[in-house]
Every structure is written in structure tokens, then in C-alpha cells.
Amino acid sequence: xxxxxxxxxxxxxxxxxxxxxxxxxxxxxxxxxxxxxxxxxxxxxxxxxxxxxxxxxxxxxxxxxxxxxxxxxxxxxxxxxxxxxxxxxxxxxxxxxxxxxxxxxxxxxxxxxxxxxxxxxxxxxxxxxxxxxxxxxxxxxxxxxxxxxxxxxxxxxxxxxxxxxxxxxxxxxxxxxxxxxxxxxxxxxxxxxxxxxxxxxxxxxxxxxxxxxxxxxxxxxxxxxxxxxxxxxxxxxxxxxxxxxxxxxxxxxxxxxxxxxxxxxxxxxxxxxxxxxxxxxxxxxxxxxxxxxxxxxxxxxxxxxxxxxxxxxxxxxxxxxxxxxxxxxxxxxxxxxxxxxxxxxxxxxxxxxxxxxxxxxxxxxxxx
Amino acid sequence: xxxxxxxxxxxxxxxxxxxxxxxxxxxxxxxxxxxxxxxxxxxxxxxxxxxxxxxxxxxxxxxxxxxxxxxxxxxxxxxxxxxxxxxxxxxxxxxxxxxxxxxxxxxxxxxxxxxxxxxxxxxxxxxxxxxxxxxxxxxxxxxxxxxxxxxxxxxxxxxxxxxxxxxxxxxxxxxxxxxxxxxxxxxxxxxxxxxxxxxxxxxxxxxxxx
Amino acid sequence: xxxxxxxxxxxxxxxxxxxxxxxxxxxxxxxxxxxxxxxxxxxxxxxxxxxxxxxxxxxxxxxxxxxxxxxxxxxxxxxxxxxxxxxxxxxxxxxxxxxxxxxxxxxxxxxxxxxxxxxxxxxxxxxxxxxxxxxxxxxxxxxxxxxxxxxxxxxxxxxxxxxxxxxxxxxxxxxxxxxxxxxxxxxxxxxxxxxxxxxxxxxxxxxxxxxxxxxxxxxxxxxxxxxxxxxxxxxxxxxxxxxxxxxxxxxxxxxxxxxxxxxxxxxxxxxxxxxxxxxxxxxxxxxxxxxxxxx
Numbered sequence: 001x002x003x004x005x006x007x008x009x010x011x012x013x014x015x016x017x018x019x020x021x022x023x024x025x026x027x028x029x030x031x032x033x034x035x036x037x038x039x040x041x042x043x044x045x046x047x048x049x050x051x052x053x054x055x056x057x058x059x060x061x062x063x064x065x066x067x068x069x070x071x072x073x074x075x076x077x078x079x080x081x082x083x084x085x086x087x088x089x090x091x092x093x094x095x096x097x098x099x100x101x102x103x104x105x106x107x108x109x110x111x112x113x114x115x116x117x118x119x120x121x122x123x124x125x126x127x128x129x130x131x132x133x134x135x136x137x138x139x140x141x142x143x144x145x146x147x148x149x150x151x152x153x154x155x156x157x158x159x160x161x162x163x164x165x166x167x168x169x170x171x172x173x174x175x176x177x178x179x180x181x182x183x184x185x186x187x188x189x190x191x192x193x194x195x196x197x198x199x200x201x202x203x204x205x206x207x208x209x210x211x212x213x214x215x216x217x218x219x220x221x222x223x224x225x226x227x228x229x230x231x232x233x234x235x236x237x238x239x240x241x242x243x244x245x246x247x248x249x250x251x252x253x254x255x256x257x258x259x260x261x262x263x264x265x266x267x268x269x270x271x272x273x274x275x276x277x278x279x280x281x282x283x284x285x286x287x288x289x290x291x292x293x294x295x296x297x298x299x300x301x302x303x304x305x306x307x308x309x310x311x312x313x314x315x316x317x318x319x320x321x322x323x324x325x326x327x328x329x330x331x332x333x334x335x336x337x338x339x340x341x342x343x344x345x346x347x348x349x350x351x352x353x354x355x356x357x358x359x360x361x362x363x364x365x366x367x368x
Numbered sequence: 369x370x371x372x373x374x375x376x377x378x379x380x381x382x383x384x385x386x387x388x389x390x391x392x393x394x395x396x397x398x399x400x401x402x403x404x405x406x407x408x409x410x411x412x413x414x415x416x417x418x419x420x421x422x423x424x425x426x427x428x429x430x431x432x433x434x435x436x437x438x439x440x441x442x443x444x445x446x447x448x449x450x451x452x453x454x455x456x457x458x459x460x461x462x463x464x465x466x467x468x469x470x471x472x473x474x475x476x477x478x479x480x481x482x483x484x485x486x487x488x489x490x491x492x493x494x495x496x497x498x499x500x501x502x503x504x505x506x507x508x509x510x511x512x513x514x515x516x517x518x519x520x521x522x523x524x525x526x527x528x529x530x531x532x533x534x535x536x537x538x539x540x541x542x543x544x545x546x547x548x549x550x551x552x553x554x555x556x557x558x559x560x561x562x563x564x565x566x567x568x569x570x571x572x573x574x575x576x577x578x
Numbered sequence: 579x580x581x582x583x584x585x586x587x588x589x590x591x592x593x594x595x596x597x598x599x600x601x602x603x604x605x606x607x608x609x610x611x612x613x614x615x616x617x618x619x620x621x622x623x624x625x626x627x628x629x630x631x632x633x634x635x636x637x638x639x640x641x642x643x644x645x646x647x648x649x650x651x652x653x654x655x656x657x658x659x660x661x662x663x664x665x666x667x668x669x670x671x672x673x674x675x676x677x678x679x680x681x682x683x684x685x686x687x688x689x690x691x692x693x694x695x696x697x698x699x700x701x702x703x704x705x706x707x708x709x710x711x712x713x714x715x716x717x718x719x720x721x722x723x724x725x726x727x728x729x730x731x732x733x734x735x736x737x738x739x740x741x742x743x744x745x746x747x748x749x750x751x752x753x754x755x756x757x758x759x760x761x762x763x764x765x766x767x768x769x770x771x772x773x774x775x776x777x778x779x780x781x782x783x784x785x786x787x788x789x790x791x792x793x794x795x796x797x798x799x800x801x802x803x804x805x806x807x808x809x810x811x812x813x814x815x816x817x818x819x820x821x822x823x824x825x826x827x828x829x830x831x832x833x834x835x836x837x838x839x840x841x842x843x844x845x846x847x848x849x850x851x852x853x854x855x856x857x858x859x860x861x862x863x864x865x866x867x868x869x870x871x872x873x
Contacts, residue, residue, distance in 0.1 A: 080623045335653050335660075338770075338834070341834060399641065
């Protein structure tokens with residue numbers, strides 16, 4: 001006799017206990033501490049903060065452990081927590097020209113004020129697995145530049161701007177209040193402020209692939225890295241009762257200014273145009289990909305033909321969020337048997353009609 | 369960003385008189401409004417109290433607290449605008465910025481419906497976004513002692529009736545025009561001592577019996 | 579929530595913060611005032627994945643109060659894992675009474691079905707919606723579909739349905755079958771089988787639809803005209819099953835096909851588990867069922 005399946009509740013409980021067990025793994029191996037993740041898997045932490053849109057290294061590390069190292073799952077955990085937090089206000093725009101930069105490179109100039117600073121980069125490392133890391137060998141202290149040697153590091157876009165050869169920082173229309181994609185429903189076409197927000201939390205892999213596609217000719221944009229800089233910037237908040245901004249602290253960000261040759265169009269003169277990327281923490285790949293996507297998405301603003309996926313704002317922004325994407329792709333594993341039953345019934349019916357028809361035809365042909 | 373009214377000096381008076389249990393009171397008032405909007409003409413009892421400064425009524429104030437915040441520009445009719453106490457009480461409890469014009473208002477709070485400007489002055493929404501229209505909260509003295517309005521439309525099984533008073537001038541004609549703008553148009557929430565009733569833009573007024 | 583660790587962040591009643599609830603509540607009121615129109619709302623990340631009912635959960639969280647009795651179904655069943663998970667979520671964050679009995683519930687959150695028992699005036703049915711836009715697969719761009727709704731330009735939908743007829747002799751849409759609400763907006767009823775479409779028409783219950791990932795809320799007020807799109811020569815028809823439910827003998831209900839073995843053995847049973855259980859408790863027995871008392 002058939003008995004309907006019951007016990008969903010117990011199944012879920014047991015599955016989650018098993019998950020906790022697998023997450024912990026072999027009990028003879030010490031459990032990971034959050035500070036170990038914060039200190040030693042810092043770039044993973046940065047990605048979770050960036051795409052989770054929440055600057056908190058400890059929480060990101062907790063999310064990574066809880067997600068067993070699945071970064072998209074960790075991003076999701078952080079987002080779901082972030083959404084419950086109250087808002088106290090919006091900070092002033094950060095000043096990246098005043099960044100305490102640990103790294104700054106420009107591809108457009110051999111040397112420039114503030115210098116080329118390599119910083120903690122994978123660039124020019126030879127990608128040879130290093131067995132010493134497996135043994136936990138001592139790591140020497142790095143050399144440090146004296147603070148006195150640090151000179152101001154103006155942004156490359158400002159340097160080019162003196163000649164008038166690059167578009168200025170785009171002014172927003174008068175009265176424009178900066179949007180917040182986490183508070184207002186998105187609407188297409190988007191303004192650049194909200195579009196940049198969406199890109200900044202967009203999936204690194206998705207933006208990387210789109211950026212790559214522009215380099216291969218799908219909306220080619222003649223890009224040069226004006227500069228990439230990584231370092232700490234100050235956060236300031238305007239408080240209505242005070243006539244000076246209050247400093248809240250510092251955050252680490254990566255900024256990329258992509259400079260693109262532009263022949264001019266009906267809407268804009270020949271000049272260099274820009275694509276912009278800014279993300280929490282250290283993630284050059286993401287910031288660069290973002291700036292290429294930003295530039296591609298400015299096509300209609302600059303009067304360019306829209307011919308490629310990377311230029312299609314609704315396509316790019318609607319599909320860049322990995323929390324949304326993973327949820328919807330993975331929801332296909334939920335039961336769909338009610339709809340499947342409806343389809344099954346239809347296909348059976350159509351198949352029966354089809355077979356009746358061909359049988360009929362065979363019969364007629366035989367008779368002829 | 370919310371604007372703060374410089375004349376609104378906040379004192380203890382403006383801080384008291386809100387919901388006693390903000391989370392549950394707001395939910396109870398919202399449910400009454402939702403049920404009233406879903407069933408036009410029905411009178412939904414209110415289960416939460418506020419004590420706002422006059423001439424703002426406790427029920428209208430409760431609805432405003434339940435629905436408005438710094439994302440919703442709020443328009444006050446002249447009767448309410450005259451009272452600095454009302455503005456600062458609402459400012460403290462909702463944080464709602466004041467709407468520069470009725471066409472900018474997400475909500476309009478009306479203490480004197482008989483003196484109200486025409487509905488067409490308020491945001492009507494667009495054909496693409498008909499939701500971007502003003503919801504009017506009308507303070508009335510009664511939902512049963514005015515002229516009987518006979519209603520038809522979504523939410524109503526056949527016909528319904530209620531009798532709010534006082535009403536804006538040329539109400540039935542104005543409402544007909546509002547209905548003709550569908551899907552654009554304003555929606556009305558009536559706040560009376562005995563409860564809450566609504567007229568969404570879909571409701572047709574069949575007859576008005578004196 | 580008192581049972582939670584003091585160090586862990588505590589959450590508000592029904593999880594959402596009050597500002598989010600107000601935003602969703604405003605969208606619900608607009609949805610009711612413009613039946614079938616999809617109101618954009620700033621959907622939040624929820625502690626369950628997008629596509630798993632976040633829209634429905636946000637709607638339920640915004641309307642639910644301490645006096646409500648909540649029922650959650652998925653595929654018509656109360657004990658499917660996602661329904662269990664959502665029900666537990668609300669038990670935890672809103673401390674509300676839950677039930678599996680359709681008649682007892684004040685709020686029913688559903689995925690893919692409308693209960694068989696006719697709903698009543700005090701009830702609200704909250705649908706989880708994956709793709710709220712009925713025109714999405716005809717025109718993938720929001721900018722285009724929004725214009726089509728604005729202009730009431732639904733010719734493309736009729737063309738699509740008619741192409742089905744021309745090619746297959748049937749309308750090949752079996753679920754998420756489009757409806758027209760109050761003669762104005764074409765609406766996606768969510769992926770319910772078209773069997774359930776007639777239940778939406780003139781229902782005494784309020785029907786709310788939440789699409790979290792796509793950030794839309796829409797509504798059908800009670801006693802509202804809901805018509806499934808069709809043609810004079812091809813009127814709308816619902817699925818018919820050859821046999822009654824094998825367990826409770828119910829006819830004119832939606833049935834699930836249960837595979838019994840790998841030799842083609844199968845049976846059909848009610849998809850609405852509460853309906854089936856209630857009938858069996860009342861003594862109804864199907865072909866393969868047993869008397870309740872015998873168990």
C-alpha cells in the first residue's frame with residue numbers, strides 16, 4: 001500500500017546536522033579561527049565584503065567558514081545580514097586622491113607624481129607552487145617606505161584633465177540625489193550612480209567575462225589602465241547639527257580608472273573617455289573588469305551603437321548579481337511536480353494525437 | 369535625504385502620543401487599511417491608538433505613522449499646515465519630508481475634506497508607473513451619517529455602501545473623473561472615529577442617496 | 579527569539595525591519611488598488627535564496643500579525659521541504675500559530691497551487707512568484723514589456739497562444755497560464771497549473787503575489803474578475819483526470835502522479851494533502867486507500 005511521504009521536518013533537521021559535521025570535518029584538525037581567515041585568506045574576505053556590500057572583515061570571515069569556503073554562499077550570508085541593519089546616513093564621497101596607497105600603478109605613463117608603487121601584488125610572481133608555505137616557514141618582514149618619502153599621488157584622470165583631453169568627472173544633473181539600489185527598485189535605463197553600485201556588487205566572474213568580451217571585439221573600447229590604486233581612504237559623515245564632517249574611520253578599497261580612446265560622436269568630441277571601477281578591499285581583477293563594463297555600458301550616453309552584450313544595460317545589470325542568479329538557478333531543484341504533471345499530461349495527449357494521425361496516414365497510404 | 373523643518377522645534381510634546389507598541393500597532397493599522405482597500409466601503413475597526421496634536425485626528429495619525437517615513441513626501445492640507453505642533457509631531461514620529469507641491473506627495477493628509485483642492489492636483493502616476501500616485505488620507509467625522517454612496521468594483525461582491533462625511537466638493541463627479549484616468553489616479557483612505565474605510569481608484573460609485 | 583544566543587544579532591518581529599515593512603505595505607496597497615499591475619518594490623535579501631519564495635516571504639512578513647494563523651504549502655502539500663522550512667521560519671521569527679488546515683488559516687503562503695477548499699473572506703493567499711511578467715518570454719526586456727502594459731498592447735500574447743493552436747491543435751501552456759484581471763492587466767498567476775485559474779476568479783479571499791528576485795508585488799482583490807486568455811473557437815479548458823484520487827476518491831481535484839515501481843505502475847493522488855487528509859478523516863476512501871479507522 002502506498003503511504004505519502006512525510007517527515008520533511010526531520011529530514012531537514014538531520015541534513016543540517018550532517019552539514020555541520022561536514023563543515024567541521026576531521027575533529028583532530030584544529031578548527032579554523034576567524035582571525036586566521038581574516039589574516040591569511042584576506043582576498044577571499046575582500047570579495048565577500050565587496051559583493052556582500054558590507055565592510056566587516058570578521059563577519060565576512062565568519063560567513064566564509066559557515067559557507068565551507070563557498071564564496072557565493074558566504075556573500076549571500078553577508079547580504080542577508082546586511083539587509084537587517086538600520087541606516088544611520090550616507091557618508092560623503094570618499095576622496096581616493098587622498099588615499100594612503102599601498103599599491104598604485106599606471107599603464108599610461110612611465111613615471112608620474114607619486115610614482116609607480118607595486119605593493120602586495122601577484123604580478124611578476126612566478127606561478128610555481130611554493131612548498132615552504134605548506135610547512136609554515138617563517139616569513140621575513142617587508143621593507144617599508146619612510147612616511148617622509150611619500151609624496152602626493154594625484155589621480156591620472158586629473159593629470160590628463162589639465163590638458164582637456166579627457167572627459168571630466170561627469171557632473172550629475174542639478175538636484176540629483178544619489179540613488180541606493182538596496183533601497184529603491186531598479187528601473188531601466190539606470191543612472192550611472194546606481195549602475196556603478198550594481199556593478200560594484202556584481203559577480204566577479206560575470207563581469208570578468210563581459211570585460212574580456214569587450215577586449216575581444218564585442219564592443220571594443222581601446223582601454224588603457226590610467227591607474228589602479230589600492231589603499232585606505234577616510235570615511236566622513238555629515239551630521240546635521242555639526243558644521244564639519246565627522247570621521248568614521250578608514251576602509252581599504254581598490255580603484256581603477258580605465259582610459260579609453262574615443263573618436264568622438266554626435267554627442268561628444270574626440271577625447272579620452274573613462275570607465276570606473278571601485279570595490280571594497282583588494283581586488284584588482286574585479287575593479288578592472290568593472291571599469292571595462294562601466295565604459296561599455298556608457299555607449300548610449302556617448303552616442304555609440306549598441307552591438308554587444310557588455311553594452312546592454314538591462315542584460316548586464318539584470319544578470320550580474322550572483323545571489324539572485326544562484327538562487328534562481330538552484331531553485332530548479334525544488335519540487336516542480338505539479339507543473340511537471342501538467343506538462344506530462346499535455347505531452348501524452350499530443351503524442352497520442354500524433355500517433356493516431358500517423359497511424360491514420362499509414363493506413364491511408366497502404367490503402368492507396 | 370529628509371529635510372527638516374526649521375520651525376519644528378522639537379519638545380517633549382512632539383515625542384509623546386505615538387504608538388505604544390510601534391511594531392504591533394503599525395501592523396494592526398496596516399491590516400485594517402489593507403482590508404479596507406481590498407473591500408471598499410467596509411469599515412475596519414482600528415486597534416491602535418495615537419494622541420496627536422489637534423486638529424490631526426488619532427485615526428488619521430495612526431494611519432500616517434503606519435505608512436509614512438522618510439521615503440514618502442507628505443502633503444498637509446491648510447488646516448493641518450497651520451499647526452506647527454502637527455508638523456513637528458509628524459516630523460518626529462515619521463521623519464516624512466514635506467511635499468513641496470501636492471503633485472510631489474506620496475501621501476496627503478487632509479483634516480478638512482470639504483475644503484480640499486481637486487484630486488487632479490495630486491500625483492496621478494504615469495501610464496507606465498500608475499503606482500506613483502498620491503494616496504489621500506481624509507479625516508472624516510463619520511463613515512455612516514453622510515449621503516449613502518453605493519459602490520461597485522473589485523473587492524465588492526455585487527454592491528456595497530457607506531456614507532462618509534464630510535466629503536470633498538463635487539465628490540461624485542471628481543471620483544468619476546478619477547476612475548476615468550485608470551490605471552492612473554488617486555486612492556482614498558477615510559479615517560473616522562469608528563474606523564477606516566477606503567476607495568481604491570477601481571471603485572465605481574453607482575449612486576449617491578441623500 | 580529569547581532562545582537565541584545573546585551575542586547573535588537579534589531580529590525584528592517577522593524578521594524585516596519596520597522601514598522595509600512599510601515600503602512593502604505601501605506596495606501592497608497600490609497593488610490592491612491597481613489589480614494585476616506589477617508594483618516595483620525594493621526587495622530585500624532574505625535569509626533564504628532568491629527563487630525559493632523570498633517574494634512571498636516578504637509579503638507574508640509584512641502583513642502577518644500575532645493573531646494570524648499561517649499555512650504554507652508547496653505543490654499543494656504542507657510537508658514538502660521548502661514549505662516546512664518557510665513555516666519554521668515564521669514560527670521562529672514571528673512566533674505565530676501555524677496550521678495545515680486550509681479552513682483554519684488566515685494567511686496561506688503557496689508555491690504552485692491554490693487549495694481545493696474554496697477560500698473565504700477572512701483569508702489572504704500569498705503566492706510565491708518566480709517570473710511575474712507574463713510577457714517576459716515574448717519580450718525579455720522590462721523597458722518593452724512595461725510599455726506594452728501601459729498601452730494595453732497584448733496582441734503578442736494572443737499571437738503566441740494562437741501559434742500553439744496552429745501548430746499543436748492546443749494551447750500548449752499548461753501552467754502559469756496568463757489571465758486578464760478586471761478587463762485591464764494581463765497577469766501571470768505564478769506557475770500554478772491552469773487547473774487552478776478558475777479559482778482566482780471572484781474569490782472571496784485577497785490574493786497577493788510576491789516576486790522577490792524580480793522585485794514586484796501584485797494583487798487581486800476579493801471578488802475581482804479574472805479571465806484566462808482564450809479564443810472563441812478554442813475556449814479555455816482545465817486539465818481533467820481520468821480517475822479520482824486513489825486515496826480519498828476525490829474528483830475534480832488536481833492529482834499528482836506517483837510512480838510505484840519501474841514497470842509502469844503508477845497511481846494518482848490529491849496534490850492538496852490537507853484536502854485529501856480531511857476527506858479521508860471524513861471516511862472517504864479511494865481505490866487504493868484504506869479506512870482511516872483501520873490504521
